[in-house]
Amino acid sequence: MRLRKSTAAVASVFALALTATACGSDDGGSDGGDGGSEGLTIGIKYDQPGLGLQNADNEFTGFDVDIATYVAGELGVEPEDITWKQAQSPERENMLKNGDVDFIVATYSITDERKQEVSFAGPYFVAQQDLLIRAGESVENTDAINDLNLCSVAGSTSAQKIQDNFAEDVNLQEFGGYSECLTGLENGAVDALTTDNTILAGYAAQAEHQGKFELAGLDLGLENYGIGLPKDDTELQEKINAALEKMFEDGAWAEAVEKNLGPAGFETPDAPEITEGS
Amino acid sequence: MSNLSVLYDAPGPKAKARNILYTVLFLVVFVAVLWWALAAMADKGQLDANKWSPFVTDSRVWTTFLLPALGNTLKAAALSIVIALPLGAILGIGRLSDHRWVRIPCGAVVEFFRAIPVLLLMLFASALYVQFTDISSELRPLYAVVTGLVLYNASVIAEVVRSGILSLPRGQTDAAQAIGMRKGQAMTHVLLPQSVTAMLPALVSQLVVVVKDTALGGVMLNFEELLRSVRTISANYGANTIAAFTVVALIFIVLNFLLTSAATWLERRIRRGKRTTGAVVTIDPTDAMEADQLGRPAIKTKQPSTPDEQGRLDG
Amino acid sequence: MFDFLDLQRYDLFGAFWVTAQLAVFSAIGSLVWGTILAGMRVSPVPLMRVFGTAYVNIVRNTPLTVIILFTSLGLFQTLGIAMGGESFKETNFRLAVLGLTAYTAAFVCEALRSGINTVPVGQAEAARALGLSFTQVLRLVVLPQAFRSVIAPLANVLIALTKNTTVAAAIGVAEAALLMKRMIENEAQVFLIGGIFALGFILLTLPTGLLLGWVSKRVAVKR
8 A cells, every 4th residue: 555655646746747837738628538539428426416416317417417518518528428427436536547437527525635546627616514404403613513413424524524623522323325314314313414515405405305404504624626537637637627717707607506506595606716737 | 834733722712712812912012013103204204295106106216216226136146146156066066076185175165255244255355356457436346246245155055066966865876886977977967967956946045145135235335236226216306215215125025035935936846846856955044044154054955754754743 | 564454543353342242132132032933933823923924034035234224214213213322333233233133033933943843743742731831832842942953053043143243334333344344445455354354253153153063962852
């Protein structure tokens, strides 16, 4: 492991050097990635309402899907030529390394650790960690978290962060997925569900949940969502960044936020500043 | 079990009254528990129509989520049993070999994989594929689940094969040798063909174990099987986890019940048949939960009833 | 070579201790409940026989993973049965024991029932001739003999139970399989980690098998 990490570190130094030299080249995209001449293969979440969800008609909806569709459009790929693939959280790095997908838009936070294995474009959204609680209840401040029965997903960073930064002895239940947590929240066995506010808003915005849940509005740390790319694909990175920039400006981005997360009372923030790759 | 009344006297008027009393008491307690559970669920809104109706009114739940997931479950189960069969047969025959250098390693492999939880095998296989191969992330869970199931079930099947062959009358081997067959020939031409019919019911019941174990891969390795589809369904229909879960559990029960019935039917048919020895290898009831191991074959061979067995409770 | 084995970070012995506790508590529970079920299946009350048969057939055909998840999602998260646990950790452990008990009892019941079948009819007839009631026949005459003849199958059930405790990982009980999942995802020594956990389970199951094998030979009813 140690050996692998150090080689990865060396590689990322190279990457930085390459990125620096690649700066400035800008040609309006015609084809992106190496997933064939025409289409694109994009990794998204399949079970995340409001972000990336496979619905009963086998169509995909959500904020991440809208971002990916827009970016693909800018790269010259029509929506019907996009092949969606499920990118489950623990698989994302592997999918990019193996070339299973051209890029990934799946609530993928930009972290230094991940940047040793993959590259990012964006960020396209700055999410913050928050709590989802039953409507009508409230969590005053971060100190109150210690008294809550908290639920999160096994192996997620959200739970770890809460324990490290805010509430050491919090009573934590971990499940395989958020919908299991939601059952507990609905029935009172847990008091709050913690993860990024985008994911939480996605659940709260579902038609069946109208008026049932709300966000606590605490700021428990920021997550910069980026578009995951194969390591050092600076050309694609440039193109996607340009596409995102355009999306921020022409209002399509704000519209996508409003459409997918708005129903949960989510205020559309300012578009983030693109930091990757330049 | 036709004759269990041997455990109690034919009920007289008093006993009949008592039995009725017990029946009523039992029924009352049972209904009370059921009522309480349903009331609690209704109270929490878990019985709301919108949580359950998709499974009846919206056929897309089946076509988009449940049936493809069931397909994956069956695919993993079928692959596992198909790969495990020849492997198990080799191991089982190897354990009967006259050569110690074949017999002992085969025995060691069988005992090793039977002693380890199948979940550990799956986790191990998954990690192995991540580190040493570049199988795409979509296929890896399937590969890992199948690998785990194959390793475990091959060793169980090895025991089935071994006891299937041992169940044949000694005369079969003697006769084969008498007409000048070699050991290998006797195995492939005489012993195996006969023992296969005896083993069939056990193999079908083993399929139940395999189907049940695929669910583990869904929860722990994100393999897209039936139990895992609960998550996608509940993401679409407003966290109807309990409803989706109940439906999935029912599908599992029906599927396994069909397999169990098939095994029983096969067993009965074979035992009735005149053309076989009538011996049937059954996996002990205990073994259907992956039980047997360590020296004692829990897999039993039932011979057609002998005088010795008559006069027992089920005789 | 063994520097991945950071016992501060990975509580190996703690995890196996949880596994052992799960196995012991569930074993006791399933022996008791399994015996009651077997009693029901041979009882003179038809409704109890129906219930026993239905229970065994349904539970045997349900994946253990489904049962364990049901204890957490259904009993705890929905019906609010916390089994008196103070924290999620305690509650989950107790729920896992409950689930393992419910599942294993079906197999204990079947083992016992086949044990009851090995008791000669004369035994029950003689007991009845003495005027014993159904419960007395079972308790004093039939079950003691049945138990002695099914110790070997019961040992197999217990060994399978020990292996099945790993399914408790599905509801987040910090037992061996969950620790192995975490270790194998974070460390590179796949084979060593796999080997350690395999060894752990062999050490847990081997003595059970050997001990009960010896016991079963000692107490076998000579006929």
